[in-house]
Amino acid sequence: MNIFVCIKQVPDTETKITPNGDGTYIETSSIKWIMNPYDEFAVEQALLTKQANSGSTVTVVRVGGVKDTEALRTALAMGADDAILVESDDNLDSFMTAKALKGAIEKSGKSADVIFTGKQAIDDDCLQVPQLLAGMLNIPSVSVVVGCEEASGAFTLKREVEGGALEVYEVKSPALIACNKGLNTPRYASLPGIMKAKRKPLAQHSLADVGVSDADRRVKYSNFQLPPEKPAGKKFEAMDEAVQASVVAEVVGLLRNEAKVI
């Protein structure tokens, strides 16, 4: 089975984010990058699928900046066989990203039997790339997957819906599966794995190599801003029983008219 995993590198959740000078993106120079946490579930599921199907290969694909390639190396150290990096800015829109992923997969010369992705990236939270990619490849996709069983190229997938209920889908390969937390427990990259990863192939392409140009851009980012600072909380003095009734009325009034939460 030719198994592909699409992974994104995102800022570490503890990183302080600031907009860049002209507001077109965030300042990336001081960011510590990590593999998008949902993509870890995708890598793990790909490796489990490989283990259950001897002769399978796992190829990880990433579109993004080249300064750090941590996420790809981590995936290789976890056990993926080879990696493809499409060099680009980190601020592509979802459409361009999906098109670049499609181009990279096609360029690999292997036809994808299954593609695993995370259900969303925790930086921009767009939740679009998996569905766009499946659409472009004209293959079925299921997202928010928390259960995945495979038997001779057919996948039984459980996905979470509102209220904690589960939907069950049967899809035939080739398919795209977008993974959610709870699907599995991602393994650690072992130290021997880290040593071995150095010798695994990593192909590098430009956006042009995979057929993407600026004309493909659908969304232009122009004004990244930090959320406004939260105003300080209000304190009410109500130790004195005599004032309590009026303080309660005041608080209720503010909650209703100012905070508009009741």
Next chain:
Amino acid sequence: MVNFDLSSEQKEIKEMAMKFAKNEMMPKAGEFDESGKMPMDILTKAWELGLVNTCIPPEFGGTGFSTLDSMIITEALAYGCLGMNTTLMANDLALLPIALGGNDEQKKRFLTPFTESYKIASFCLTEPGNGSDAAGLKTTIKEDGDHYVINGQKMWITNAGYADLFVIYCTTDPALKHKGISCIVLDDKNVAGLEIGAKEKKMGHRSSDTRAVTFTNVRIPKENLIGNLGDGWNLAKMTLDHSRPMVAASAVGGAQCALDHAVKYAKERVQFNKPIAGHQAIQLMVADMAMKVEASRLLVYKAAWLLDQGKSNTELASYAKAFAADKFMEVATDAVQIFGGYGYSSEYPVEKIMRDAKLIQIYEGTSQIQRLVIAKEIFSRS
């Protein structure tokens, strides 16, 4: 030229080991400190990921890490839990004399099994009457046909209750001092005459297993002797050149952890209407702590780097061990201070770290003994 950058591979190793420390060790550190039990699941998992026995060469199934790599790993594991790290580090301490001085047959027989499943080893040097004065040890070794016979008692032996393999320092004649010492491997824990004492109750590193070990006419095949009779002292010294920087690395990990806890707490704790991080007295304390951690780390790296360059590091190893251990004790004490009353409570993590720090100034040569080693090196030069 000096280069302070870790390689990309070393960064990955560090990242992975820290992830393991934070996700697997830290959440359980308090629980095992309290129960004093060996966290076998966590230890085994660390072994599965290649974090243990870093001294085993690749020819015998090991990972082939440099000394510096193993410092990076130890620092991370100690960040997770000093006690668990002692258990893991004691394996390296015991296996090093074999890796450094054993012949190929011995390396294959003793080291390779440690790469096939999680096994535990003990390094038996200290005796009830001989700690700092290790060369005065009294456990004897006598030839008897194709065996050696061992008699004597060892004290404070880490891992003894669980060990599959014991590396024993013993002497043909205590009067010979250094020259009489030999190093032999016991790989049969069921051998007649081996008696393992009760687990010691300790101030810190409580999940690690520390016991007395008594040998009464214990027979060990001659092919288990590392090197020749009388090579033991040299082997012990070579081992300590590797293991002292490693212990120092554990001090760096513990100190970094204490510092990180203190910084986080100082930002959250409000007194006199501002976070205590806004009070200059706290800032000065934190700045001192950070300097101590970084200076310790650099000494550790240099002591390890010298070995990787094939150079003598005895003096630097003692700098690193004494400095990092003493600074760790100070940093841990200050971390408790910054936490105030909460720091004194076992509900918060720094109290354990302070108890754990104390041992680093004692084992593998006390801070005083390190200074004696350093002074001896200095005065032997002129």
